[in-house]
Amino acid sequence: MVVVRLKNVSKRFGKVVAVDDVTLEIKEGEFFTFLGPSGCGKTTTLRIIAGLEYPDKGRIFFDDEDVTDVPPYKRNTGMVFQNYALWPHMTVFENISYGLKIRGYSKHEIKKKVDEVLELVQLKGLENRYPTQLSGGQQQRVALARALVIEPKVLLLDEPLSNLDARLRVEMREELKRLQKELKITTIYVTHDQEEALVISDRIAVMRQGRIMQVGEPDEVYRRPKNLFVATFLGRCSLIEGKVVDVDKDLVTIAIDHIRIKGVLPDKDMKLRKGEEAYAVLKPEDFALRIDDPSKANEFTGTVEWLFFVGPFNQIRLGLGRISILVNVEPWFTPSLKSKVTVYIPYEYVIILPKKEQEVCQET
């Protein structure tokens, strides 16, 4: 159980900046996730923590020990690779006991520890199989067992669920979370799947082009995105661009044509003044057809341009003159095209972001 700290860590491959001045602290026993699109530097960051890559700049600390120059085989981290990296020439038992043998445990101790960890990941009885004789889910558990059995200081997981089918992925992420809480081990997780990150993590760092865009608890990064990238990467949203026409304490109003949108800034340090350009971030699930207190909500009336059946809800593209917004409505509500619909969204759910912000996430 250690605190992992990164201080001004940078790494480039040729001309590509993979990690750009990353500084952060991962707490003891925390489940911490790096989330971002492919190529954002999350896996490189993980590999730097494991010692498999050497940073161009910056230091890495485990508790107070500077491990930057410690080779990977002396760091005592347990890593699960995206492709599991199980050795095909060894049995399950040999794979799992590899790290123990290197640490000089006796035969008896090895047997005991491997038995325990196999129990933990529910793989008893498969000791003598070879990796190719296992299903994807089983292989994944072997890789996890192999990393856990050495009782690492930090558990490093590089998109461990991405090779599993959808159902198994959901099961395994719950199991991972359970194991992590049981073992209270500091865990660093890398994924590009935002839902997975939100469900499994204690805290999330959203990364883009090597930089950390925002760090926070899942609801915080989801509900209070501090920049356009985070806003557009996590979930879908409608972005409306306008000019600030009023600032009243926390509430900021922007206008586009005749439409007024009132919302809040995600951060107390952020300031906007009248006349500045800004974006309003509107998440489709925050809209309602009715509301108890219309005085604290934006009201939009528009024409139904399109209706999507999504399953758990219906999604409407609502035209408001030059702009349009996405709105989720109850599955029984099926307005005909071109009909008028009025929807509400509370002020506090609308995030206003200054325009001098970064570009939108291109993945959505």
Add this chain to the structure above:
Amino acid sequence: MNLNIKLIKRELDPLTVTQLIIVGLILGAFLVLPVSFMILRAFFHKGSLSLYYFESLVAGGDFIKTKPETSWIELVRTPQGEILIIGRKGPDFGIFLNTLFVSTMVMIFATTLGVLAAFIMARYEFPGKNFFKVILLIPMLATPFVNAFVLGKVLAVNGLVNYLLYETLKILPFKIWVTGLPALILIQTLSLYPIVYLNAYSSFINIDPSLEEQAENLGAKGLKLFLTITLPLALPGISAGAALVFIFSMEDLGAPIGLSGAFGSGLHEKILSFRIYDEFRKGIGSIEQVHASTYAMAVVMLIIALAIFLLIKKYVTLKSYAMLSKGGRWKPRVRRLGVKGLVPIYVFLIILALSASFPQFGVVVLAFTDWAMSKLPSKVTLEHISALLVNREVFRAILNSLIYSSVATLIMLLVGTSAAYVVARRKIPGRDLIDALSTLPIAIPGIIVAVGYLLFFATYFSQTPLDPFFNPGLLLIFSYSVRRLPFTARTVFAGFQQVHESLEEAALNLGADRAKVFFTIALPLIISNVISGGILSFVYSMNEVSTSITLSNLNPNQGPITFYMSQVIYASAAVGTVSVAAALGVLLIVAQILAISVSNYILKQRVAFLGV
């Protein structure tokens, strides 16, 4: 800069350092230094930098003939009838141009035959295809000297061809005798075309059918389709094969010596490789007796070989099209043919297969019959085969070969695995140099290695175990290790490329240092590549000709199989011994078939022959 040193330091763990030392020591001492020293020697005359030796080569008049002899064909009347002699008086352009002429012609003919055969085999389906698949590769089974001897015997004035076509069937109005450079070109074309054939075949097979289908869809077909899509896509592979054919033809000693055995001296000896070899045969007793123009000739050869190799390597790298279409297995485009198409294909394949595999069959016949002493074989005998064990000299040659090749294989495995691992896994400066040095020996004619060894080790290691005048055997071990290194290095490298690096990183992560990772993860995972590479290198060491037959002249007791064969064929004094050489050829053929079968069927390695 500071940072780079730090990074390099991180890469230089004890394992990597050891591997670098092994590679550097062997390649440095037994390739780079001797060859460089020889080059220097060729450019120094009386203590100063000079082109003296090159000038005297040209001045000699025999190097480049200003008035080349070009009367190729002559009709001679003899008591036995008229003989049409091809290649006895000419062409002769001088040693240097003869070499280029022969290699260029061999390259053109071998490429034409190889590409044609490959296209037929890759794109058409016909009865007997599998049979031809095997038979077309028979020329790959090396039987140095004897195959040329057989061909000489067949094409001689009293040979099989004339016996059949002139005496028996009376189709020809006169006897035909092919000798000199045309004979050389014929023999080398027949034994080297499989290199182009294999390269072209795999290129054709690896073309995504949808690329051709798309062209057909847009209206291209037949020759147009072939010239605009198929050929350009296969060209890198084909040209790599063609370049190797050129280099192999230039360094070949087996064919000229075999022809000398069959016909005696002639124009087929007027090429660079033979001239350098001749220097060794004079029975030199000390390094001073070697004429310095030999070094100049070797340098000329080296320059040509390296230029071709580097050019083709650059071209292939530039033109290696990363196939855009996703991998995966596709059904190759194979067409069935009607009778009208089948006839020319059969005619072509049968003539090619018959003439190309004839020498190998001839070697077997020579070994098991009395053919060496008669016009046609009359009785089967095991006496030549039993000579392999009974004849003390022959047995000693076999033993020498086995010892040299075994030790060389161990060295090659050590060096090849080290080089391949460093190139595949370590990010250090100089990695490209190691990569280049471990594939370069393919392009360096063996005769040059021999000259380099003689000069370098006789100069600096006189009176030591490495003295070529006492111990050519020890030097042969190292020459095999260097010359056949590309086979091991490439097979092993291919293995490392297939192993995902994360398998090794997982072990690092669990606490294994790099040496442990190498021995417990990386090496076990590619062990079948290592064994397969080792077997091939062993067999190709047994076949090695150039350095074996030159260096062994300095101490014939230490000569390997190929040296014994060359002695027998070239001298061809006692006629019976040619059959023993053929028996040795059979031994080599059996060893090669065994090695390829073990690699292919037991180790399941697809034995890739050669590529640049």
